[in-house]
Amino acid sequence: MEHAPAWLVNSLVYLSAAVIIVPLSQFLGLGSIIGYLAAGIAIGPWGLGFVTNVQDILHFAEFGVVLMLFLIGLELEPKRLWSLRRPIFGWGTAQVAGCAAAIFLGACAFGVPWQVGLTAALGLALSSTAIALQVMGERNLLPTSSGQASFSILLFQDVAAIPILALIPLLGQGLEPNQAAEHTNRAVEALKIVAVIVGIILGGRLLLRPLFRWIARTNSTEIFTAAALLLVVGIAALMQLVGLSMALGAFLAGVLLAESEYRRELETDIAPFKGLLLGLFFIAVGMSVDFGVLLREPGTTALIVVGFLAAKMAVIWGLAKAMGLPFQERPVFTILLAQGGEFAFVVFQAAAGAHVFSAEVASQLVAAVALSMLVSPLLLVAVDKLLMPRFAMRGTGRTLEEIAEQQEAPIIIAGFGRYGQIVGRTLLAQGIGCTVLDHDADTVEAIRAFGYRCFYGDATRLDLLRMSGAATAKVLVVAVNEVEQSLKIVDIAREHFPHLKIVARARDVPHWGELRDRGVVQVERELFESSLRSARSVMELLGLTPNIARQKTMRFRLHNIALFEELYPHRRDRVKALAVAKRGRQQLEEQMAKEREQQAQRRPGGWGPGPDRNPPP
Numbered sequence: 001m002e003h004a005p006a007w008l009v010n011s012l013v014y015l016s017a018a019v020i021i022v023p024l025s026q027f028l029g030l031g032s033i034i035g036y037l038a039a040g041i042a043i044g045p046w047g048l049g050f051v052t053n054v055q056d057i058l059h060f061a062e063f064g065v066v067l068m069l070f071l072i073g074l075e076l077e078p079k080r081l082w083s084l085r086r087p088i089f090g091w092g093t094a095q096v097a098g099c100a101a102a103i104f105l106g107a108c109a110f111g112v113p114w115q116v117g118l119t120a121a122l123g124l125a126l127s128s129t130a131i132a133l134q135v136m137g138e139r140n141l142l143p144t145s146s147g148q149a150s151f152s153i154l155l156f157q158d159v160a161a162i163p164i165l166a167l168i169p170l171l172g173q174g175l176e177p178n179q180a181a182e183h184t185n186r187a188v189e190a191l192k193i194v195a196v197i198v199g200i201i202l203g204g205r206l207l208l209r210p211l212f213r214w215i216a217r218t219n220s221t222e223i224f225t226a227a228a229l230l231l232v233v234g235i236a237a238l239m240q241l242v243g244l245s246m247a248l249g250a251f252l253a254g255v256l257l258a259e260s261e262y263r264r265e266l267e268t269d270i271a272p273f274k275g276l277l278l279g280l281f282f283i284a285v286g287m288s289v290d291f292g293v294l295l296r297e298p299g300t301t302a303l304i305v306v307g308f309l310a311a312k313m314a315v316i317w318g319l320a321k322a323m324g325l326p327f328q329e330r331p332v333f334t335i336l337l338a339q340g341g342e343f344a345f346v347v348f349q350a351a352a353g354a355h356v357f358s359a360e361v362a363s364q365l366v367a368a369v370a371l372s373m374l375v376s377p378l379l380l381v382a383v384d385k386l387l388m389p390r391f392a393m394r395g396t397g398r399t400l401e402e403i404a405e406q407q408e409a410p411i412i413i414a415g416f417g418r419y420g421q422i423v424g425r426t427l428l429a430q431g432i433g434c435t436v437l438d439h440d441a442d443t444v445e446a447i448r449a450f451g452y453r454c455f456y457g458d459a460t461r462l463d464l465l466r467m468s469g470a471a472t473a474k475v476l477v478v479a480v481n482e483v484e485q486s487l488k489i490v491d492i493a494r495e496h497f498p499h500l501k502i503v504a505r506a507r508d509v510p511h512w513g514e515l516r517d518r519g520v521v522q523v524e525r526e527l528f529e530s531s532l533r534s535a536r537s538v539m540e541l542l543g544l545t546p547n548i549a550r551q552k553t554m555r556f557r558l559h560n561i562a563l564f565e566e567l568y569p570h571r572r573d574r575v576k577a578l579a580v581a582k583r584g585r586q587q588l589e590e591q592m593a594k595e596r597e598q599q600a601q602r603r604p605g606g607w608g609p610g611p612d613r614n615p616p617p
Helices: 006-027 032-043 054-061 063-074 078-083 085-109 114-124 129-138 145-171 177-184 186-216 221-241 246-256 263-288 291-296 298-323 330-338 342-353 359-393 418-429 441-449 462-467 483-496 509-517 528-541 546-570 574-602
Strands: 411-414 434-438 475-478 501-506 522-525
Touching: 006 032, 006 263, 032 129, 032 263, 032 359, 054 063, 054 263, 063 129, 063 221, 063 246, 063 263, 078 085, 078 246, 085 114, 085 145, 085 298, 114 145, 114 342, 114 359, 129 145, 129 263, 129 330, 129 359, 145 246, 145 298, 145 330, 145 342, 186 221, 186 246, 221 246, 221 263, 263 342, 263 359, 291 298, 291 359, 298 330, 298 359, 330 359, 342 359, 411 418, 418 434, 418 475, 418 501, 434 441, 462 483, 475 483, 483 501, 483 509, 501 509, 509 522, 509 546, 522 528, 528 546, 546 574
Parallel strands: 411 434, 411 475, 475 501, 501 522
Antiparallel strands: none
């Protein structure tokens, strides 16, 4: 391998370490993140020494975090983001300020100079967005109240990193002349920041959708993928140019495209890059752990790690209580936000450069943050095994029943909310056995109060589906509320239980299309039938006979279903889809008008009570 290029050797090393260690970690029940961190330690300078340029790899791998924030932004439409403004700035401010104050006071108690203590406190108050969001994604926590709260706080931290970095030079000692000059140009820098953000928003609103529409017409998947990557890289570069968070810029771009018809394509194209780069990021973090610092001053480093984790946990636990989060969710919420974050690396490097403290202190703090990122997944495993079973018993007086024995019912219902309950109750009334799963503890408890047997569990877990009897069941009813969870269940079922017939609930038209793309034929739009019933009631109240009202709504129903089938092949071509929809609506209106005219001729007076002598066929 002496003549092999460096990128080839490094790729071989990274992929080999990940492929060997990550599955082993998951097999041991430790999760993928611990596997990546362990892989990094193994191949890093303090392990086998295969890789030494850790910082270069870390800078490159941070792009995985950028892509992750872009994908999260795609899931948040501007209206929904606006609705989160209070938790973002309210709870986010409380978390950063509270944690920083606790750590600062602790540092001062040990005689640390206030400049050093304040800088360390501000850096350590930030959390790892990459680890927190990855863990929440794996556990399907993002739709929960704690997941939304964590996301809001993490988003605020991305914003808070900007003034923290701006504050560091003011805390430094002996500013260089050029640094002093920079302070005089703060107004210019602020204008640059505002101009870039406004440019991204206006560009996203006015240019991106026509641009992607133009690129989509080339029918080239590769070009579309390249354009999606170019968008994220370009915005990240712009944000980096003015000293802002690259991840924050990517998030803004994602939000601006959240209402775009190309949202799903962008997600599909970028997701593989995000997964690989995030894995590389965690490997780089594992490699960056400076065991030399740990060996020289193990007691001091351990004190820093334990001290700041304890201080943050105390503040965040109190915050979770004040926010009213369910007590079952508080341990994971606390641990995810208590660990140090990747922005701390930047803050401490900047502080060393500004002479706030020495490079030795910066290395020690960086090592402490990296250790906290390594310890947090282990704490989560301990919480899952030791604390959560006790929390499940608390308040309810009994443990939520999980599937401990193999089930054999012919029907599995995933999600037992309003929709799933009607399906399940109908089947159970007919004596048809069902295995019911729901991941919301409150829903499970409420359902059991009515005498129904419902298991607590996440149906996106393959092992849980196996235990539910998916290998022998005939039908899987996917009735969960969350779109992403619904699609994930379908994907798992399609891959591992191809014999299962799937009946799925679609929240809206894009969800309906995604399910059809996955080969699900029995897809029901959740409000469609009930809306038709309401329309029928309105017509009856206006004077139509029940029979005529029923036939008119049935006519509309059949026409709408046929129109959706006609629209399905063109759903990614907005222009053509609109043309088909307009033509279909015009045909229906003309047909209905013609029928009304014929009806009026048969019975002068139009709509009104009376015998229906000539009902339509």
